[in-house]
Amino acid sequence: MxxxxxxxxxxxxxxxxxxxxxxxxxxxxxxxxxxxxxxxxxxxxxxxxxxxxxxxxxxxxxxxxxxxxxxxxxxxxxxxxxxxxxxxxxxxxxxxxxxxxxxxxxxxxxxxxxxxxxxxxxxxxxxxxxxxxxxxxxxNPQLDGQTLQLRVPDELNPQPGPVKDQASIALMQRVLDGLRNLL
The missing domain is CATH 3.30.565.10 (Histidine kinase-like ATPase, C-terminal domain)
Incomplete structure (x- = not known):
């Protein structure tokens, strides 16, 4: 993804x-x-x-x-x-x-x-x-650990609500996808 x-x-x-x-x-x-x-x-x-x-x-x-x-x-x-x-x-x-x-x-x-x-x-x-x-x-990508994106740090004060929630869910989805690729 x-x-x-x-x-x-x-x-x-x-x-x-x-x-x-x-x-x-x-x-x-x-x-x-x-x-x-x-x-x-x-x-x-x-x-x-x-x-x-x-x-x-x-x-x-x-x-x-x-x-x-x-x-x-x-x-x-x-x-x-x-x-x-x-x-x-x-x-x-x-x-x-x-x-x-x-x-x-x-x-x-x-x-x-x-x-x-x-x-x-x-x-x-x-x-x-x-x-x-x-x-x-x-x-068939080369898995090199560079594909996981960082989320916005909390100290930047992202606005709470659906956009922040969606970004957090997207991060977790990327982590899950990365873990699945390791199997």
């Missing part, structure tokens, strides 16, 4: 694409990078349009907890999950597009590339839009 939190700004789309390429290179699943990066780009773009600064880069003091999204890649056997969480409860909908339309094809592309896709409502709120890609191989 690889996860990243981003501000819902237009630049998040490019960062998400690079995140996909780096993670899949590390997992030795490079052959799937183009399709997965496209799916991630479309899902991130939808999240930015729904909850963020789509038309400009925000000033630092404009960013609130409502402008944060999480992106995640999970490999389970020979299946690869692309997941994007944002705080909006509104579900993305496929749009009817014409041949000369400049946008609106995102979910159509995801549907064409994915084995399946859908929406999950986590207890923390918001939604996770996910897509599943079948692969012909499992990830």
């Amino acid at each position: 690889a996860r990243l939190h981003l501000v819902t700004a237009a630049s998040a789309v490019a960062v998400a694409r690079e995140f996909v390429h780096q993670a899949l290179r590390y997992w030795k699943l490079d052959d799937y990078a183009a399709d997965v990066a496209l799916m991630m780009s479309e899902l991130v773009s939808n999240a930015v349009k729904e909850t963020g600064f789509y038309d400009r880069q925000p000033l630092p003091w404009e960013v609130t907890a409502g402008h944060v999204m999480a992106i995640q890649l999970r490999a389970v056997g020979d299946e690869l999950y692309v997941e994007v969480w944002d705080r909006s409860p509104r579900e993305p909908a496929k749009q009817h597009v014409t041949a000369d339309a400049e946008g609106g094809r995102g979910l159509h592309l995801v549907e064409a590339l994915a084995k399946d896709w859908g929406i999950y409502r986590p207890p923390a709120g918001g939604k996770i839009v996910w897509a599943l890609l079948a692969t012909t191989q499992s990830p």
